[in-house]
Amino acid sequence: xxxxTQSSRYLVKRTGEKVFLECVQDMDHENxxxxxxxxxxxxxxxxxxxxxxxxxxxDIPEGYSVSREKKERFSLILESASTNQTSMYLCASxxxxxxxxYTFGSGTRLTVV
Amino acid sequence: SQKIEQNSEALNIQEGKTATLTCxxxxxSPAYxxxxxxxxxxxxxxxxxxxxxxxEKRKERLKVxxxxxxxxxxxxxxxxxxxxxxxxxxxxxxxxxxxxIFGQGTELSVxx
Numbered sequence: 001x002x003x004x005t006q007s008s009r010y011l012v013k014r015t016g017e018k019v020f021l022e023c024v025q026d027m028d029h030e031n032x033x034x035x036x037x038x039x040x041x042x043x044x045x046x047x048x049x050x051x052x053x054x055x056x057x058x059d060i061p062e063g064y065s066v067s068r069e070k071k072e073r074f075s076l077i078l079e080s081a082s083t084n085q086t087s088m089y090l091c092a093s094x095x096x097x098x099x100x101x102y103t104f105g106s107g108t109r110l111t112v113v
Numbered sequence: 114s115q116k117i118e119q120n121s122e123a124l125n126i127q128e129g130k131t132a133t134l135t136c137x138x139x140x141x142s143p144a145y146x147x148x149x150x151x152x153x154x155x156x157x158x159x160x161x162x163x164x165x166x167x168x169e170k171r172k173e174r175l176k177v178x179x180x181x182x183x184x185x186x187x188x189x190x191x192x193x194x195x196x197x198x199x200x201x202x203x204x205x206x207x208x209x210x211x212x213x214i215f216g217q218g219t220e221l222s223v224x225x
Contacts, residue, residue: 042215042216
């Protein structure tokens with residue numbers, strides 16, 4: 001079974017803190033993705049990576065950065081957390097082509113106070 | 114502009130009936146269209162993929178159709194059960210190297 005593991009299910013952080021969300025996959029997938037999901041807005045792509053040390057901006061990258069030093073790990077960084085970054089964050093991985101589905105993690109519910 | 118649209122209103126059906134969910138898209142030319150199931154507070158789970166040259170795909174009680182002329186996919190669950198209650202998301206690629214664009218999802222509720 002492919003597994004995508006997100007380090008925390010729930011997280012509460014203060015405004016201005018630097019926040020790290022970690023994601024690890026165990027199936028040697030090339031692609032990894034970070035989405036946020038908000039009611040009424042659906043899943044929105046923040047960043048994705050198709051190889052180690054490679055990254056591309058998604059639709060809403062402002063206020064975020066990412067790191068992929070190893071193939072299995074993709075980290076999302078909130079440089080200075082703000083209340084409008086309160087959301088459900090979902091990590092996903094896939095093979096190099098969309099001929100196969102994504103495997104998602106269970107999500108991290110982040111609250112910024 | 115580019116859009117993916119799913120029924121925003123929840124779909125309520127009786128157990129045993131067939132549920133049909135719709136996904137329409139505008140100004141995309143997808144090579145694939147995918148369907149996912151999402152339970153509250155969890156990540157989406159991949160269900161089915163259909164290619165642009167396929168009209169229909171089946172998996173157990175699930176059936177997906179893909180009409181590239183109408184720019185529409187239909188997702189059917191036959192003999193529905195209360196355990197099928199969830200939000201169902203459609204997603205398509207846009208020939209942009211592995212990225213999927215997701216619809217907002219339709220919530221399905223199956224009553225016993």
